[in-house]
Amino acid sequence: MRTDWIHEYTIEQLRLRILRGGGGITTYFRVLADASQAWVVLILSGLAVGFIAAAIDIAGNWLADVKTGVCTTSFYLNHSFCCWGLQSTEQCKDWVTWGHLLHVGPAGGVYVVQYLIFILFSVTFALSACFLVLQYAPYARQSGIPEIKTVLGGFVIRRFMGGWTLLIKSLGLCLSVASGLWLGKEGPLVHVACSCANILMKPFHSISQNEARKREILSAAAAAGISVAFGSPIGGVLFSLEQVSYYFPDKTMWQSFVCAMVAAVTLQFMNPFRTEKLVMYQVIFTRGWHDFELIPFCVLGIMGGLYGGLFIKVNIFIASLRRKTWVKSFPVLEVFVVALASALINYPNVFMRVQVSELVANLFQECSATNDDILDICQDGKTAGPVSLLILASVLGMILASFTFGLQIPAGILLPSMGIGALYGRAMGMVVQVWQRNNPTAWMLRSCEPDVQCITPGVYAIVGAASAVGGVTRMTVSIVVIMFELTGALTYVLPIMVAVLISKWVGDAFDRKGIYEAWINFQEYPFLDNREEPVPDLLVSQVMTRLEDTVMIEAIGHTIASLDDLLHTQPYKGFPVVADARDALLLGYISRTELRYAIDKARNLPRTTECHFGGSSLIGAVSENSLDMRPWMDHTPMTLPARSSLMLATSLFQDLGLRYLLFQYHGQLQGLMTKKDAWFILNSVKDEKRFVHATRDRFAGDVNSTNVISSS
Numbered sequence: 001m002r003t004d005w006i007h008e009y010t011i012e013q014l015r016l017r018i019l020r021g022g023g024g025i026t027t028y029f030r031v032l033a034d035a036s037q038a039w040v041v042l043i044l045s046g047l048a049v050g051f052i053a054a055a056i057d058i059a060g061n062w063l064a065d066v067k068t069g070v071c072t073t074s075f076y077l078n079h080s081f082c083c084w085g086l087q088s089t090e091q092c093k094d095w096v097t098w099g100h101l102l103h104v105g106p107a108g109g110v111y112v113v114q115y116l117i118f119i120l121f122s123v124t125f126a127l128s129a130c131f132l133v134l135q136y137a138p139y140a141r142q143s144g145i146p147e148i149k150t151v152l153g154g155f156v157i158r159r160f161m162g163g164w165t166l167l168i169k170s171l172g173l174c175l176s177v178a179s180g181l182w183l184g185k186e187g188p189l190v191h192v193a194c195s196c197a198n199i200l201m202k203p204f205h206s207i208s209q210n211e212a213r214k215r216e217i218l219s220a221a222a223a224a225g226i227s228v229a230f231g232s233p234i235g236g237v238l239f240s241l242e243q244v245s246y247y248f249p250d251k252t253m254w255q256s257f258v259c260a261m262v263a264a265v266t267l268q269f270m271n272p273f274r275t276e277k278l279v280m281y282q283v284i285f286t287r288g289w290h291d292f293e294l295i296p297f298c299v300l301g302i303m304g305g306l307y308g309g310l311f312i313k314v315n316i317f318i319a320s321l322r323r324k325t326w327v328k329s330f331p332v333l334e335v336f337v338v339a340l341a342s343a344l345i346n347y348p349n350v351f352m353r354v355q356v357s358e359l360v361a362n363l364f365q366e367c368s369a370t371n372d373d374i375l376d377i378c379q380d381g382k383t384a385g386p387v388s389l390l391i392l393a394s395v396l397g398m399i400l401a402s403f404t405f406g407l408q409i410p411a412g413i414l415l416p417s418m419g420i421g422a423l424y425g426r427a428m429g430m431v432v433q434v435w436q437r438n439n440p441t442a443w444m445l446r447s448c449e450p451d452v453q454c455i456t457p458g459v460y461a462i463v464g465a466a467s468a469v470g471g472v473t474r475m476t477v478s479i480v481v482i483m484f485e486l487t488g489a490l491t492y493v494l495p496i497m498v499a500v501l502i503s504k505w506v507g508d509a510f511d512r513k514g515i516y517e518a519w520i521n522f523q524e525y526p527f528l529d530n531r532e533e534p535v536p537d538l539l540v541s542q543v544m545t546r547l548e549d550t551v552m553i554e555a556i557g558h559t560i561a562s563l564d565d566l567l568h569t570q571p572y573k574g575f576p577v578v579a580d581a582r583d584a585l586l587l588g589y590i591s592r593t594e595l596r597y598a599i600d601k602a603r604n605l606p607r608t609t610e611c612h613f614g615g616s617s618l619i620g621a622v623s624e625n626s627l628d629m630r631p632w633m634d635h636t637p638m639t640l641p642a643r644s645s646l647m648l649a650t651s652l653f654q655d656l657g658l659r660y661l662l663f664q665y666h667g668q669l670q671g672l673m674t675k676k677d678a679w680f681i682l683n684s685v686k687d688e689k690r691f692v693h694a695t696r697d698r699f700a701g702d703v704n705s706t707n708v709i710s711s712s
């Protein structure tokens with residue numbers, strides 16, 4: 001089922017007119033109470049999202065640390081809380097690794113025991129997440145952003161944002177994040193946020209029963225998801241605008257802003273990391289950047305675009321293999337194999353053993369005496385080893401992430417991409433640093449002061465991370481804002497912008513679709529992208545459902561029984577109303593839902609009661625007892641001449657959010673087309689063979705474009 005925005009907004013306006021009709025103080029308060037409903041939902045959603053995100057952070061971090069050891073004083077504390085207040089040089093006695101707890105000495109192979117326990121926990125967590133998803137809420141799998149985009153684009157996916165999905169996605173996220181697989185919780189948190197809003201709006205019928213208003217709230221909730229995921233409220237609003245929302249009026253911008261802010265404040269108040277800060281990976285750089293560094297920053301942009309383009313191709317290739325082969329029937333086995341392989345590969349490499357969030361936080365840091373160097377990347381004179389390990393980790397990370405994104409577990413792609421970009425970025429930074437140290441007199445380096453450190457590899461990690469996310473998602477403004485809200489590194493906005501821009505260009509050279517659009521395409525969701533490639537040069541008359549195939553309702557001559565029969569025998573979502581079938585003079589359109597409602601309302605009348613749909617020429621032709629169906633009809637449906645171009649029709653679907661269009665010539669109906677028809681045609685023409693089928697099926701009146709999205 002699709003949303004007809006124009007129709008929904010008309011209903012809303014009618015509702016408001018009735019509400020404001022009375023006058024007096026009671027009406028004033030009624031209007032006030034009605035207007036505040038959306039804000040109540042938004043604020044409650046913000047609070048809920050902040051709370052859930054904090055809970056996922058705490059539980060996920062604890063489970064992740066359990067893979068290596070346990071806190072002997074209080075088992076429920078993670079490593080950093082267990083060793084709270086200790087300097088990095090001091091030994092933390094309360095945190096004990098499993099090897100020590102089991103009294104395995106170095107000779108007894110403590111490394112092997114630790115390794116095995118790490119694998120055991122990783123695989124168990126991943127399998128538990130998979131089990132929860134498959135057993136209780138299949139829609140809790142993956143990131144959910146492609147589906148949210150589709151829903152906000154006007155289609156309905158039932159149970160996608162229900163209570164079970166929310167519960168399982170939250171629990172599953174703790175487990176999947178803790179498993180150490182190459183995935184992130186950031187995208188899925190958008191789904192969590194939308195589910196919260198969807199549940200909280202249920203008691204408010206004026207919102208939950210109006211698909212257009214519902215989508216405004218969901219767009220705002222999506223902003224809250226990113227706000228808590230990255231501690232980035234403004235980035236969240238922009239993410240919602242740039243990536244997930246289809247229709248984003250000023251009102252939604254303001255609502256998103258409020259929802260994102262409430263969620264961020266709640267998260268800060270919950271303070272899950274005990275840092276008292278919203279900025280998650282705060283970096284303090286003591287140096288600015290130099291002009292010559294723009295060259296490596298551009299190279300990082302190119303690398304980001306290459307990574308993004310390649311990642312999408314590989315990931316979709318793996319997904320189609322999964323769909324075509326026996327693997328499809330064994331999702332648990334697949335999760336087991338990927339989790340086992342990830343744990344086996346992750347443990348020996350220090351960059352991969354830590355959680356991706358911790359990796360990113362450390363790679364962003366400047367080397368200084370006050371920062372812990374847990375990854376061993378700040379040793380002077382030791383570059384070749386760490387650089388090769390960094391590059392190895394980024395390649396392996398990319399391979400593992402492309403298998404992981406698509407598994408039946410809650411999993412996002414934003415953080416792994418950030419991690420991969422930070423790895424190659426830091427490697428590049430270290431190489432440039434060595435080159436600068438070895439060539440201090442080079443002409444290009446004249447802006448570097450002698451004997452003072454000139455290059456900051458941490459900045460390269462940030463720029464690399466931004467370029468990788470840009471390459472994968474093809475977002476621009478929101479990534480830049482997220483990056484500086486995430487790190488507080490406002491000084492580096494320009495390099496980040498340059499890298500993101502280049503990565504988008506390079507990525508677009510592969511394919512204009514980002515990872516989410518690629519998945520929408522892969523899943524064949526009926527999403528009419530308003531950034532889609534040019535529409536084929538066709539006339540609507542070539543592709544519409546023609547008059548001879550259209551089931552119409554004549555203005556007179558129907559009874560309640562015949563209309564009821566029509567609803568039982570015809571599956572269509574609506575019917576054009578014409579004066580008579582012969583010359584098909586168009587009077588309006590009645591949707592299936594309205595017709596059903598009108599018939600149900602008249603259930604006390606005899607089934608033989610006549611019904612009429614109006615038309616001035618019919619005065620006198622209908623009996624007095626005839627049931628007037630005019631209030632349920634749309635008297636001014638959107639129409640176009642049948643000789644209009646497909647491009648015009650498509651842009652009306654995209655920009656006005658229409659569900660259907662009728663085509664007429666001098667007032668006579670010629671045919672019709674639905675939004676899903678337009679989506680189907682646009683997708684079919686990319687493949688000429690499918691197009692032949694599409695048009696042939698169309699004229700046979702049997703278009704079944706997708707079975708993924710349920711119809712109502």
Ligand SMILES: Nc1ncnc2c1ncn2[C@@H]1O[C@H](COP(=O)(O)OP(=O)(O)OP(=O)(O)O)[C@@H](O)[C@H]1O
Pocket residue numbers: 001002545549550551552571572573574575576672673674675676677701703705710711712
């Ligand atoms: N009254 C009608 N008579 C004949 N064909 C119709 C009529 N209404 C729609 N169609 C055609 O039938 C197909 C299904 O249309 P329908 O209105 O049921 O929904 P949809 O939005 O296109 O798809 P879905 O039902 O899968 O959500 C489309 O190809 C459309 O052009």
